[in-house]
Amino acid sequence: MSGCSRNFGRRADLWADGPGRTPRSITEGGGGAAYGVTRSGDAAVAIDDRNAPRPDVMVFDQTGLDVRTVEQIPVEKTVLAVEVVSAGSRLADRFAKPALYAAAGIASYWRVERDENDLPVVHEFWLHHESGVYAPSPERPLHTGKLVTSVPFPVDIGLRELIEA
Numbered sequence: 001m002s003g004c005s006r007n008f009g010r011r012a013d014l015w016a017d018g019p020g021r022t023p024r025s026i027t028e029g030g031g032g033a034a035y036g037v038t039r040s041g042d043a044a045v046a047i048d049d050r051n052a053p054r055p056d057v058m059v060f061d062q063t064g065l066d067v068r069t070v071e072q073i074p075v076e077k078t079v080l081a082v083e084v085v086s087a088g089s090r091l092a093d094r095f096a097k098p099a100l101y102a103a104a105g106i107a108s109y110w111r112v113e114r115d116e117n118d119l120p121v122v123h124e125f126w127l128h129h130e131s132g133v134y135a136p137s138p139e140r141p142l143h144t145g146k147l148v149t150s151v152p153f154p155v156d157i158g159l160r161e162l163i164e165a
Helices: 090-104 159-164
Strands: 025-027 034-039 044-046 057-061 072-074 078-084 108-114 120-128 133-136 142-144 146-149 155-158
Touching (some): 078 090, 090 108, 090 133, 120 146, 155 159
Antiparallel strands (some): 025 034, 057 078, 120 133
């Protein structure tokens, strides 16, 4: 998979570090929002004065932000937080960080883990607006083999290709 072959919906303009890498920005077609993408803790999400976690991947509305210099993304601009679970981050990625993200109003949270064959699987969560906590996606809560969703924007990614790149 090349860095520009990912299908993010009707139209996507992607800039990545190379084949199989996380895109730096996503532009949804039809004059839609221009989203910025951070990875590997490049930037924190500014939840409040005492909480600024660094998601493994974060997608945010970059309108009005200088993405070259910003170190903390305002929480109201964050549309998706993604955590990749490892042995050392299991509790934080499954409980602490999702609780912070949900309380701050981030609408979508994905948790990436490895299955019994050591392949990535994605748990997709949507913020339940009445309870203020994440609930499994009603469309497809667990993605194996392929991540296909329309929230927060259309995505179609072969998960095996992420580790083979």
